[in-house]
Amino acid sequence: ETGVTQSPTHLIKTRGQQVTLRCSSQSGHNTVSWYQQALGQGPQFIFQYYREEENGRGNFPPRFSGLQFPNYSSELNVNALELDDSALYLCASSYLAGGKGEQYFGPGTRLTVT
Amino acid sequence: SQQGEEDPQALSIQEGENATMNCSYKTSINNLQWYRQNSGRGLVHLILIRSNEREKHSGRLRVTLDTSKKSSSLLITASRAADTASYFCATDGRGGGADGLTFGKGTHLIIQP
Numbered sequence: 001e002t003g004v005t006q007s008p009t010h011l012i013k014t015r016g017q018q019v020t021l022r023c024s025s026q027s028g029h030n031t032v033s034w035y036q037q038a039l040g041q042g043p044q045f046i047f048q049y050y051r052e053e054e055n056g057r058g059n060f061p062p063r064f065s066g067l068q069f070p071n072y073s074s075e076l077n078v079n080a081l082e083l084d085d086s087a088l089y090l091c092a093s094s095y096l097a098g099g100k101g102e103q104y105f106g107p108g109t110r111l112t113v114t
Numbered sequence: 115s116q117q118g119e120e121d122p123q124a125l126s127i128q129e130g131e132n133a134t135m136n137c138s139y140k141t142s143i144n145n146l147q148w149y150r151q152n153s154g155r156g157l158v159h160l161i162l163i164r165s166n167e168r169e170k171h172s173g174r175l176r177v178t179l180d181t182s183k184k185s186s187s188l189l190i191t192a193s194r195a196a197d198t199a200s201y202f203c204a205t206d207g208r209g210g211g212a213d214g215l216t217f218g219k220g221t222h223l224i225i226q227p
Binding site for chain 1: 154202204213214216220
């Protein structure tokens with residue numbers, strides 16, 4: 001088990017709603033990345049935060065946004081939920097600037113959009 | 115988009131046998147990592163191999179990297195029931211930006227007792 005925690009564990013939302021997912025990074029890690037994992041697929045990179053600023057983004061629309069706080073914890077916000085947003089959302093922390101190298105993953109939040 | 119492709123997609127072997135999984139990728143990399151995932155939970159880092167390394171060992175794990183073929187393999191020796199999981203390779207690109215890890219679709223490994 002890593003020291004990365006995520007909440008909530010499971011979430012059910014309706015299409016069009018908004019959702020906020022939370023992540024607490026491992027102690028000493030200043031970089032947090034978020035990934036989306038659809039059923040049967042590998043994780044896909046959403047974005048990364050380093051020292052409270054977004055410093056990298058994957059191929060996700062602007063309705064996916066985030067925050068990182070001074071204690072390096074992070075939030076992922078998704079607006080105008082679509083059915084295809086149903087997935088496991090994983091956050092990962094690391095201690096190398098830019099998130100290079102080994103990532104420490106949390107247990108994930110399972111989001112279901114109906 | 116997925117950069118890596120693991121092969122096979124699924125593998126079922128008897129406990130005690132060796133399991134080999136392969137990964138191919140498309141672009142230049144800084145390093146390649148292997149992760150394990152149990153039943154749709156979080157990923158656990160297994161091993162990292164840098165682009166200038168050819169082979170690396172960690173306990174029962176052996177990873178090889180062939181950058182000329184853009185491929186890697188993960189060997190798990192003397193498999194155990196607890197090794198049942200999905201295994202993913204992930205590449206860390208040479209880009210200067212923070213572009214995260216690029217994962218393949220994974221190999222689902224089942225160890226039969």
